[in-house]
Amino acid sequence: MEYPEFPDDAGYTLIRDVLSGKSGKSVKIRGWIYRTRSSGKLAFVVVRDSTGVIQCTVSRDKVAKSDFDGASKALIESSVILEGEPVKDDRAPGGWEIRASKFEVFHFAETFPITKDQSDEHLLNNRHLWLRSRNMVSALKIRSTVFKAFRDYWTNLDFTEIQSPSFTTSACEGGSTLFNVSYDDENEESGQKFYAHLSQSWQLYAEATMFGLENIFTLAPSFRAEKSRTRRHLTEFWHAEVESAWLHNHQMMELEEGMIVYILKEVLSANRTELEFLGRDVSVLENIKAPFDKIKYEDVLDKLNSMGFDLGWGDDFGYKEEKALTQELRSPLYITHFPKEKGFYHRPDPSDPKALFCHDLLAPEGYGEIIGGGERVWSPDELIERIKEEDLEPESYGWYLDIRKFGSVPHSGFGLGIDRTVSWICGSDHIKHVIPFPRTMRRTTP
């Protein structure tokens, strides 16, 4: 295969600008073939770039023979460079087309494995190619805005972004969902089963880092070896977490509301086209305003029981319960004051010690939990007591307990599941549709 020289690097027009009618009389476009049809004298080549798709007509009488031959035989995903006149034409999908005067196929693609007949499995096996699809491109643009908005919101509040390790020996959730990392040769000699775990959350590290910086956040992957096979779970997911000194649970909740509203505002302003391409009902997102409804755990029990469930104090809400609560909602919902068994690190409410100063934020429309957070236990003695109550060993929390011995203060924090949030914003039916290379229990490739 002979490759052409590296083409001119200037003078190209984005397809988005051609479609908006802003371009001049003649434009140069570069991109990839999205669809193609041809007859003996006329080829219709729909070309995409990262900003859109546009139909190009290549007429045998109006271009060099080699250009027409190339346009006729090039397969989907061939890369092309073309010049021509933009024309408003209702016969073209999108309302505009380019009548080509030059049409160069930069690289003839082999037969693209993804055609109109698609299955989940095939698209996952060919994820490295499916990333070119308008679905993936739209979702990833929205995802990028969510990351940026999260970062901007907390930076504007003077929070400091920090990084915590992914290799750790501390568990913050149950040990059953920890990934083990081996250090091959050394393990065999020492008899050690593993070298470290992969982090499930930055929280323990955040509480240590907080004492210097006071207000901090991070954007990082977390790892959970759950055997979960649902549309809401990944084994490697992106975790946006915040920790703040001198802050009560209810104050943290207010900041979170502001964050959600800010993220939505940014996405609506930057990604309306993408939301609409994905078929999202944008009005739902437009109508979300703070403050969100807040309901205590024990009141949720009553509400669910009145809907036909049979729950008592201490029972957890499964997805069925979450779905029942959020299916008809159009705005996020807070649940607070969970039973203290939910987490040893959350601070019990002094006026109701069986319940915690903590909260979950449930996304509406049946999407369910996207945030878990709360006020942390700050008294060293109380923390040790809580660890023992939960049948955990204080010895395994050595340095985490240590930080409480030196000027402990009240503080709160939360974790936001970014992928779940993007999934909700996109109106996606599966979390794996909004991350480039999803990782689940049975898929680590491509």
Next chain:
RNA sequence: GCCGCUGUAGCUCAGCAGGUCAGAGCAUCCGGCUGUUAACCGGACGGUCAUCGGUUCGAAUCCGAUCAGCGGCGCCA
């Protein structure tokens, strides 16, 4: 960990009371068409029916095991 499902051509699937059942559409290739909207017309190419074993005169079809994958639950973000 538990429950359920799937595996037949490159892709999507049909065929499964066992006996011309190796099929269709799409893709690809060849031919045709000056306006197509993942077009249309004609032709060609294409499969150890996931793997291994069993039942049977005979297995894509029934049974078992294995492998791969998908969905849901519990748990969580």
